[in-house]
Amino acid sequence: MKLTTAVACAFLILGSCRTTSTRVAPGALERPPFDAVFTGGTLRVDCHHVGNAKEEHFAVALVRAEGAWPGSRTQLVDESDMGLYRFEVRALADGRVLYSRGYCSIFGEWQSTAAAKSGWGSFEESQRFPEPRTPVDLVWHKRRDDGSWTEVARASVDPASRFVDRAPLATDAEVIPVFEHGAPATKVDLLVVADGYPAGERAKFEEVARGLIDVMFATEPFRRRRGDFNVRLLYTPAAESGLSNPRKNAWRQSRFGLSFNSFDVDRYVLAMHDRELREACAQAPYDALILLCNERKYGGGGIYNLWATATADSEAAPYLFVHEFGHSFAGLADEYYSSTVAYEELTPPGTEPWEPNATALLDPKQLKWRDLVAPGTALPTAWNKAQYDADDLVYQAKRKALIDAQASEDENEKLMREVKQTSSAFLKAEPNYGKVGAFEGAAYLSRGLYRPEVDCIMFTRNPTSFCKVCERAVERTIDGFAR
Numbered sequence: 001m002k003l004t005t006a007v008a009c010a011f012l013i014l015g016s017c018r019t020t021s022t023r024v025a026p027g028a029l030e031r032p033p034f035d036a037v038f039t040g041g042t043l044r045v046d047c048h049h050v051g052n053a054k055e056e057h058f059a060v061a062l063v064r065a066e067g068a069w070p071g072s073r074t075q076l077v078d079e080s081d082m083g084l085y086r087f088e089v090r091a092l093a094d095g096r097v098l099y100s101r102g103y104c105s106i107f108g109e110w111q112s113t114a115a116a117k118s119g120w121g122s123f124e125e126s127q128r129f130p131e132p133r134t135p136v137d138l139v140w141h142k143r144r145d146d147g148s149w150t151e152v153a154r155a156s157v158d159p160a161s162r163f164v165d166r167a168p169l170a171t172d173a174e175v176i177p178v179f180e181h182g183a184p185a186t187k188v189d190l191l192v193v194a195d196g197y198p199a200g201e202r203a204k205f206e207e208v209a210r211g212l213i214d215v216m217f218a219t220e221p222f223r224r225r226r227g228d229f230n231v232r233l234l235y236t237p238a239a240e241s242g243l244s245n246p247r248k249n250a251w252r253q254s255r256f257g258l259s260f261n262s263f264d265v266d267r268y269v270l271a272m273h274d275r276e277l278r279e280a281c282a283q284a285p286y287d288a289l290i291l292l293c294n295e296r297k298y299g300g301g302g303i304y305n306l307w308a309t310a311t312a313d314s315e316a317a318p319y320l321f322v323h324e325f326g327h328s329f330a331g332l333a334d335e336y337y338s339s340t341v342a343y344e345e346l347t348p349p350g351t352e353p354w355e356p357n358a359t360a361l362l363d364p365k366q367l368k369w370r371d372l373v374a375p376g377t378a379l380p381t382a383w384n385k386a387q388y389d390a391d392d393l394v395y396q397a398k399r400k401a402l403i404d405a406q407a408s409e410d411e412n413e414k415l416m417r418e419v420k421q422t423s424s425a426f427l428k429a430e431p432n433y434g435k436v437g438a439f440e441g442a443a444y445l446s447r448g449l450y451r452p453e454v455d456c457i458m459f460t461r462n463p464t465s466f467c468k469v470c471e472r473a474v475e476r477t478i479d480g481f482a483r
């Protein structure tokens with residue numbers, strides 16, 4: 001999920017509000033060895049991220065010691081310049097950036113919905129980072145519409161202080177290795193977490209999770225980079241089977257606060273109990289999370305550097321598993337532009353999205369994936385958008401009618417199969433199918449934003465592969481962990 005919002009002013013509870021741009025220039029200074037700066041442990045800071053459409057606040061609730069740091073020990077400063085937010089750990093002594101990550105958040109998405117215009121929202125949010133040996137400042141930045149950053153919050157942490165919670169971690173989860181290829185520091189540690197599987201359905205979780213992991217690692221670039229991953233499952237027995245579905249007045253206990261209808265979008269599934277989730281997941285090394293829900297109904301979500309969610313028993317589960325992980329792992333934008341979303345403030349005209357697979361094409365010569373465009377390809381690149389949109393309008397109306405009628409999953413899946421057949425044939429017949437260019441319609445905007453190929457797993461449920469631009473973005477993300 002992506003969004004770009006205007007920040008009128010960012011307030012904060014800790015530190016001072018700065019309105020000047022603080023364009024981050026990481027990597028400018030020589031870095032000492034990892035062990036000289038960090039203990040080898042992990043710290044987590046749990047926050048409440050609170051606000052409305054015009055202002056936001058971060059309040060630190062807990063600083064928590066987790067287990068060994070599972071991330072890279074050489075690539076500590078994020079130079080990808082992605083995400084709506086940027087989290088930094090800075091040495092208190094000299095302000096040097098010791099660690100940073102771009103990310104997106106539930107609050108950041110919620111802020112662009114209608115609900116944020118009429119009231120306040122509060123969301124749990126956390127960051128994990130290698131435990132420093134000396135006091136640090138934690139600094140949060142937010143991206144402005146023009147791509148520059150502004151500081152929105154700051155808090156000081158002394159790792160040696162009694163304010164770091166060092167209580168023993170929970171030991172109630174079962175960690176099930178799927179495959180392991182090396183030390184966590186040099187691999188992408190993917191953890192697939194069970195939600196809504198009571199003890200009697202543990203075997204079902206393991207079977208379906210292994211099947212979906214097989215699907216992911218049959219998809220490029222995961223297939224050729226399999227050796228750069230450690231994949232594990234995390235199982236804790238749920239009190240009840242399945243997932244809450246408020247539109248059907250169906251309610252289930254969920255340890256991690258997962259539910260359909262997040263932001264009042266029927267298929268959108270978010271996990272709202274971040275601290276519970278982090279406490280459970282701290283029992284395994286992980287860099288990336290996928291929360292797998294014991295549900296037939298189609299649904300999921302993916303937020304950059306947070307987690308992905310997917311329902312396991314939907315006919316489209318293989319698509320959901322890979323597509324949503326594309327969001328959360330590699331920061332990929334949705335390339336579709338017609339499905340219902342809750343966001344109202346989308347990419348403002350004249351601004352370039354930060355996501356690697358969407359562009360406003362403000363200057364075709366500077367297209368961010370220009371090196372993948374074959375010489376002689378026109379930019380923007382032609383496709384029969386008018387006919388696709390006409391067909392899609394009919395499909396979206398049918399889809400909405402089924403949702404409104406609370407139709408069965410059989411009926412929903414039947415419609416999805418129909419549209420997959422027709423739209424797949426339609427897009428494959430496009431003269432520029434399979435070529436990289438700039439095709440209008442992307443990231444929830446029908447006009448003014450462009451995607452790299454006619455079709456991609458970030459655009460429709462048709463293909464089983466990423467377009468070349470998305471594939472490269474995923475590979476670059478893998479590189480950020482596996483070195």
Ligand SMILES: [Zn+2]
Binds near residue numbers: 357452453467471
């Ligand atoms: Zn793509």
